[in-house]
Amino acid sequence: MNPLRKDSLIKLIACVFAIIGIFIAFIKPLAFSIRQGLDLQGGTHVVLEAEDTDIAKVNDDAMNRVITIMEKRVNALGLTEPIIQREGERRVIIELPGVKDPDAAIQTIGKTAMLEFKDEEGNTVLTGTDLKDAQAATNQQNGQNVVNLEFTEEGAKKFADLTTKNVGRTIAILLDGEVLTAPNVREPILGGKAEISGQKTLEEAQNLAVVLRSGALPVKVNIIETRTVGPSLGQDSKDKSEFAFAVGIGAVLIFMLLFYRLSGFIADVALMAYTIMLLALLYLLDATLTLPGVAGIILSIGMAVDANVLIFEHFKEEYQIQGKTLRLAMDSGFKRAFTTIFDSNVTTIIAAGVLFFLGTGTIRGFAITLGLGTILSMFTAITLSQYLLKLMIKARISENPGSYGATGFMLWKKEDLKHE
Amino acid sequence: MNKFNLAGHRNWFFLLSLLIILSGLFCMVTRGFNFGIDFTGGTIIDLKFDHPVTIAEVRTSLAKYSLEGSTIQLSGTQSDVTASEDVMIRAVDMEENQRKEVMAALQEDVGHYTVLREEKVGATIGGELITNAVLALLVSWALIILYVAYRFEWRFGVSAVLALVHDILIVLSVFSLTQRQIDSSFVAALLTIVGYSINDTIVIFDRIRENLKLHFRRGGDVDRLVNTSIFQTLTRSLYTVFTVLFTTFSLYFFGGDTTKDFAFALLVGFSVGCYSSIFIASPLWIVFRGLGGGKEHGKPETAH
Numbered sequence: 001m002n003p004l005r006k007d008s009l010i011k012l013i014a015c016v017f018a019i020i021g022i023f024i025a026f027i028k029p030l031a032f033s034i035r036q037g038l039d040l041q042g043g044t045h046v047v048l049e050a051e052d053t054d055i056a057k058v059n060d061d062a063m064n065r066v067i068t069i070m071e072k073r074v075n076a077l078g079l080t081e082p083i084i085q086r087e088g089e090r091r092v093i094i095e096l097p098g099v100k101d102p103d104a105a106i107q108t109i110g111k112t113a114m115l116e117f118k119d120e121e122g123n124t125v126l127t128g129t130d131l132k133d134a135q136a137a138t139n140q141q142n143g144q145n146v147v148n149l150e151f152t153e154e155g156a157k158k159f160a161d162l163t164t165k166n167v168g169r170t171i172a173i174l175l176d177g178e179v180l181t182a183p184n185v186r187e188p189i190l191g192g193k194a195e196i197s198g199q200k201t202l203e204e205a206q207n208l209a210v211v212l213r214s215g216a217l218p219v220k221v222n223i224i225e226t227r228t229v230g231p232s233l234g235q236d237s238k239d240k241s242e243f244a245f246a247v248g249i250g251a252v253l254i255f256m257l258l259f260y261r262l263s264g265f266i267a268d269v270a271l272m273a274y275t276i277m278l279l280a281l282l283y284l285l286d287a288t289l290t291l292p293g294v295a296g297i298i299l300s301i302g303m304a305v306d307a308n309v310l311i312f313e314h315f316k317e318e319y320q321i322q323g324k325t326l327r328l329a330m331d332s333g334f335k336r337a338f339t340t341i342f343d344s345n346v347t348t349i350i351a352a353g354v355l356f357f358l359g360t361g362t363i364r365g366f367a368i369t370l371g372l373g374t375i376l377s378m379f380t381a382i383t384l385s386q387y388l389l390k391l392m393i394k395a396r397i398s399e400n401p402g403s404y405g406a407t408g409f410m411l412w413k414k415e416d417l418k419h420e
Numbered sequence: 421m422n423k424f425n426l427a428g429h430r431n432w433f434f435l436l437s438l439l440i441i442l443s444g445l446f447c448m449v450t451r452g453f454n455f456g457i458d459f460t461g462g463t464i465i466d467l468k469f470d471h472p473v474t475i476a477e478v479r480t481s482l483a484k485y486s487l488e489g490s491t492i493q494l495s496g497t498q499s500d501v502t503a504s505e506d507v508m509i510r511a512v513d514m515e516e517n518q519r520k521e522v523m524a525a526l527q528e529d530v531g532h533y534t535v536l537r538e539e540k541v542g543a544t545i546g547g548e549l550i551t552n553a554v555l556a557l558l559v560s561w562a563l564i565i566l567y568v569a570y571r572f573e574w575r576f577g578v579s580a581v582l583a584l585v586h587d588i589l590i591v592l593s594v595f596s597l598t599q600r601q602i603d604s605s606f607v608a609a610l611l612t613i614v615g616y617s618i619n620d621t622i623v624i625f626d627r628i629r630e631n632l633k634l635h636f637r638r639g640g641d642v643d644r645l646v647n648t649s650i651f652q653t654l655t656r657s658l659y660t661v662f663t664v665l666f667t668t669f670s671l672y673f674f675g676g677d678t679t680k681d682f683a684f685a686l687l688v689g690f691s692v693g694c695y696s697s698i699f700i701a702s703p704l705w706i707v708f709r710g711l712g713g714g715k716e717h718g719k720p721e722t723a724h
Contacts (some may be wrong), residue, residue, distance in 0.1 A: 006692075018491075039678065047545075050704060102538070103520055110516070111674045131604065224542035225514065233466070233536040239675040244674035255663060291679060292608035295686065298671070299612050302664035303619065309663075313656045336630075343571055344622040347564050348615045354560035355611055370615055407653030412651045 015388060023325030030279045031242075035081065037365070038227070042234030042242070043097035046106055047225035050090040058090045062218040067092060070109065070213035077105055083288075087360055092221075102228045104207060106403040110223045113211040116174045117162060125162045127216075130155025134212035136205035145199040147209045156192030164188040175208075241294060248298070249275075251403040252305055257363050260312050260405035266392055267308035272378035274304045277380070278373055285368075292366035300373020303345065307381035311389075312336040312405055319406040321414050326401060327393050334386055345378045426650055430703030437700060444593020444661055453596055456603030457510065459550070461543030463519060465509045466536040472503035472531050483530035485522050487511050495677065506536070513542060553607045557588075557614065561616045562617060572629055575708040578701035580621045583701035585619045590692045591685060613689030616664065620657060620697040628702065642709060648704050649659045654698070661694040 038045050050058040050066060067086060074082045074094060083095040099105050115128035133150040151159050162171060163185050173196055181198045199205035210304040229237075253271070256264035278297065282289065316332030318324045324332065352371030355363055393404070402408055455466055464610050473490045490511035494504035514522065519540065527533065561581045568577035588610055593601055627649040636645055669688060672683035 059470075064685075099459060103516075106516065117706045155492065162482070173579070225545055226516075226538070226540045228535065228538040230466075230534060230536045230538075232468070233676075233678075237678055239673055240676040241671065241679060244671040244679075245667070247674060248670035251666040251670065252663045254465065255659075255666065291682065292605055294671075295608060295612050298667045298686075299615055299664065300662065301667065302616065304618070306623075306660040309656050309659045317652075340623055340626040343626055344619045347618045347622050350563045350567060351560045351611070351615050351618060354563060355556050358556040358559060360552060362604065363553070363608060363611070366611065401530075411654050412648060416648045416651070 001081055005395055008391045009397070011093075011397050012388065012391040013393070016266075017322045019273045023276055026163070026276060030276065030283060034279060034283050035286065035288045036238070037288050037293070038095055038097060038229050038234070039291050040234055040238045040289065042229045042231035043095055044093065044099050044102040044105060045227040046094045046096070046109060046223060047087075048092045048094065048110070048221045049224045051220045051222055053220045058219050059176075062253060063090065063092070065218045067219060069214045069217055070094060073109055073210055076210040076214070077108070083106050091224075098154060098231070102226075104203065106226055107222065108207045108211060110221065111211045112176050112217045113214065114176055114216040115212060117159070118131065118174060119166055120169050120171070126151070126155055126158050128212065129215075129344060131212060131215075134209045136199075136202060136209040137157060139195075139197070145202045145382060146206040147205050147211070147212065149194045149196065149201065151192045151194070153192075154286055156387060157194065160190045163190075173341045175211075179270060180208075187413050201239070216380045219274055237291075241291070245294070245298075249301065252301070256308070261392075262392060262397060262403050263312055263315070263389060263405040266388045267305070267312070267385060270308065270380050270388060271301070271304055273384055274377055274380040277299070278369075281372055281376065282369065285372075287368055288364050288365055289369075290365050292362045293369045296366045296369030297373060300377055303348065304377035304380060307337070307341045307345075308385055310340050311381065311385065313337075315404075316406055316408055316410060319401065320410060326404060326406060327390075329406065330389055330393055333379075333384070338382060341378055341381060345374050348374050381400050425643065425647060426699070427646040427703055427706055428701075430706065432705060433699040437590070440622075441586070441589045441593055444589065444596055444607055447596040448592065451599065453592075454599045454601045455546070456601045457541045458604040459546030459602065461513045461541050461546065463509075463511045463514045464537065464539040465511070465519075465523065466538070467507050467509070467526070468536050469505050469507065469533045471529050471531055472505050473507060474503045477506075478507055478509065478526070479529050481526050481634060482509070482522065484525055485518065487522065491525070497700055508708055513540065515598060516540075536679040541586070549604055551609060553610070556611070560570075560614070561585075568622070568625070572625060575705055576625045576629075579701050579704040579708060580618060580625065583696040584614050584617055586696050586700050587613055587689060587692045591689050594688050595685070600681050600684060603681070606685055609682055609685035609689060612686060613693055615694030616690055617696060620660070620693055621701045623656065623696055624653050625705070642706055646706055650698055650702060657694060657698060661690060664690050677680060 045363050048066075048070075050063060052058055056062065062085060067084060070092060072086050074084060074096065077096065077099065079096055079099060083093070085093050094109060096102070096105055111127065115126075115131065117126040118124050131149060132152045132155070137146055137148055138144070139146050139317035165185060166185045168185065170182050170184050173180045173194075181196050183197075190370050196208070197290050199208060253268045256267050256271075259265070260267065278300065287293070310334055313349055314336045315329050318329035318332050318336075319326065322332075324330070329373045349371055352367045352374065356371060359367055398404070475494060478492050479488050479490075480493075482490055490509055493508045493510075494502075495506040495508055495520070511522075517551050519538075523535075561584065564584075565574070565581055568574075568580055591610060591613060599644035628646060631645055631652075665687065668683055668686045671679055672687060675683055
């Protein structure tokens with residue numbers, strides 16, 4: 001065996017084993033470590049929309065404050081990877097993966113949380129801004145669930161003033177215009193502390209404490225969309241999509257092997273490398289994988305296969321029609337396939353780019369997987385596939401051109417090229 | 421050459437597509453689409469009861485809240501079940517509190533359940549989704565025409581985009597005819613189809629461009645040139661569409677209920693995308709070339 005051939009053979013075997021090894025070892029852990037959308041893992045998705053009112057108009061500043069407050073409220077729910085992001089001018093998207101009690105969470109999030117203390121005449125004396133802290137507790141004496149309030153220095157003065165003036169009368173504590181409690185003032189309270197009673201459960205008291213601590217929203221906010229996928233359905237979708245995906249990819253790998261033999265095998269190896277790189281890239285970019293995202297991946301795998309098919313078809317053509325040697329046929333096959341791959345993929349990338357910049361939410365996720373996938377598949381085809389295929393031909397694994405897929409059937413002959 | 425004269429029969433293909441699209445449009449006007457709550461707004465509650473329940477039980481419970489007009493579906497494994505554990509309720513857009521009350525009532529009247537899925541969408545969102553998607557499509561088409569006009573020539577660009585419009589119209593027609601549900605993932609499916617179809621078309625155009633440059637003389641037979649180009653790329657077109665259909669078929673058959681309609685849209689779209697690249701896009705290019713007197717205005721790519 002001549003040294004060049006031996007060298008190529010060793011390199012080829014090393015590359016193939018390395019790629020297959022990495023694929024088998026990392027495909028599962030990598031696929032599982034990519035953040036999954038709520039449609040796949042279960043959870044609650046909430047869309048809030050701020051509304052202009054006479055009191056407050058929606059602007060950037062208000063929206064930023066809404067997001068800060070939402071972060072506080074959501075963090076209090078203690079979930080692993082919540083997402084809070086602004087969408088467009090006046091919307092906020094909140095994703096709560098694995099939330100146990102979606103209804104309570106939605107209610108906590110959606111509260112404007114405007115706290116008011118009113119005297120009997122209906123004058124507002126204190127508001128939420130006078131609060132320093134709010135904590136839920138169970139009153140030891142009567143077993144009631146309460147929220148203990150602590151006022152700021154100024155708030156404490158106002159509260160002392162309010163209770164002093166209203167001894168023997170009722171004051172009202174309101175949240176978002178609804179009376180939480182209306183206690184009778186027996187004596188002036190000077191210590192800067194108060195208690196809201198009337199919560200049915202401790203959990204309810206805790207949720208109230210969270211919204212009071214996080215402060216009132218600067219604008220009116222409506223919940224315009226909520227979606228909850230239960231953990232069992234999410235798991236079911238995930239398992240089924242995974243299985244479907246594995247079967248589909250398996251069929252593609254076998255197909256390539258049957259039609260292009262050794263070349264097909266190399267293409268399969270390149271496809272494995274491609275899949276690992278795409279997943280790694282999505283992981284590094286902290287992308288969220290949703291069902292439309294999966295569609296983007298399906299299509300991009302199609303594109304990756306397509307690039308190889310284009311190369312092999314040109315290779316067959318150069319070998320059968322032009323009568324070139326295997327090595328020269330592979331060289332010019334690549335050259336000729338390159339412009340085709342380039343132009344066809346650029347148009348797809350243009351479409352993906354437009355969707356990325358104009359789309360929102362899931363459409364964006366789809367555009368990311370499709371766009372990145374297409375760029376990456378182009379890269380894999382013109383570097384890795386090319387390198388491996390050329391090694392394979394140099395290594396002369398087989399003397400039979402058919403083993404390289406060069407003799408596969410073609411639908412046309414050389415004479416067809418004359419158009420006179 | 422005894423091969424089928426594809427380009428010569430182009431009017432038949434145009435007619436076939438036109439008939440499908442026209443019947444689709446007729447259906448869109450008369451029956452419309454089966455829009456999901458993403459577009460209409462509303463509430464979907466998907467429950468799994470501990471024991472099989474009947475539609476009547478659920479409806480009686482919903483009637484307390486005047487929601488007896490809601491769509492109630494049993495999603496059992498058998499098709500003729502009268503009772504099932506899995507129940508899907510589609511109702512109007514409810515307030516948060518009302519939904520909670522309804523769900524508590526179901527628990528009391530019908531039985532204990534676990535929530536599989538719960539969705540509530542305000543009516544305003546669907547319209548925006550369509551506007552955004554249409555805007556994105558129009559912009560991407562304009563850019564594709566520009567790019568193809570720059571790399572090839574404008575007639576290729578216009579033909580390619582018309583083929584995309586054709587694909588979308590056919591997929592919409594099929595969804596109107598079959599009354600399958602259209603939700604936000606359908607929009608993603610349409611966009612995927614566009615991504616596939618444009619790619620597929622450009623590969624054939626690329627071959628036509630190459631043959632124009634290398635093997636075509638002025639006044640030659642354009643039909644024959646297109647036929648040859650299509651046959652030269654046909655194996656590739658078929659292999660590629662097979663590979664994308666493998667994965668999509670697999671998703672359709674083995675994927676969950678939530679992905680069924682989505683995979684169906686992709687199946688139709690990929691098939692139509694492949695068809696249009698061969699039978700619509702390239703023949704359209706011949707038509708435009710004939711109209712614009714392209715034979716006389718030798719493009720840089722055309723060798724003399």
